[in-house]
Amino acid sequence: MNLLTDNPELYEHQFPDPGHTAARFVHDLVTRFGGGRDLLDVGCGTGRDAGWLARNGYRASGVDSSERMVEHVRRHHPEVDVVVGDMRTFALGRRFDVVTCLDSALLYCHTNADLDAFLTRCREHLVPGGLLVAEMRNGAFFLGSTELLDGPRTRAVTWRGTEYTSTTALRIDHAAQLLRRRREWTWPGLAEPLVQRSAWRLLFPQELRHLLDLAGFDVLALFDGPGPRTDDPWTADAELSGALSGDRLHVVARLRPHHRKEPS
Secondary structure (H helix, E strand, O other), X not given: OOHHXXXXXXXXXXXXXXXXXXXXXXXXXXXXXXXXXXXXXXXXXXXXXXXXXXOOOOEEXXXXXXXXXXXXXXXXXXXXXXXXXXXXXXXXXXXXXXXXXXXXXXXXXXXXXXXXXXXXXXXXOEEEXXXXXXXXXXXXXXHOOOOOOOOOEEEEEEEOOEEEEEEEEEEEEOXXXXXXXXXXXXXXXXXXXXXXXXXXXXXXXXXXXXXXXXXXXXXXXXXXXXXXXXXXOOOOOOOOOOOOOOOEEEEEEEEOHHHXXXXX
């Protein structure tokens, strides 16, 4: 059981985005760097971002590994063509102008082989010159900061009349280059706390640039702020920062035409 992915409405309640900042971030970058309007969102979750994009001029599709999330997208965002799939192996038989991968979904690729497989999927589903837009935690942030590692953090959210309390602790697994998360949920009537564990791959900016180059992409922009989940609010005319030491890392990359293959 995964409390949030099994309950998409609770997920959106826990992580609200009433202004659709993440989707607007994608739209602004696609517009700035000359992308088209056929878009695939990998790790689309509740479909909130793909739905907004579909209602604002995009032909949006989505892939997610959670059947509950995909069911939610079909109910609430019928304009999005969505399927259940693994980000390392999905095969849709068509190509897109843009592939997006937001909210650190890319970092569920824990190994180099996983990352290579995902980028291959992106390459084989993009038209020549197509854009990849990704947003994720920045591994370099943890080189000089223990801000997120100093102790557990507790958060409470009320949903459908019940208060859910989560206590989250993060630690770095240096050997595996992973940020590991332990989250404990409690709510009235629950006999034992629900403990869930997950992890994200920690990528450094130049490491990400190198992986994209090997996969056939030219990096057009690599920046830590502003962004949809940074302290500095995102605006359409935002000046992209190159300090690359912030908590979040954002990348826009273009597929080199000679790397195009037919989807498989």
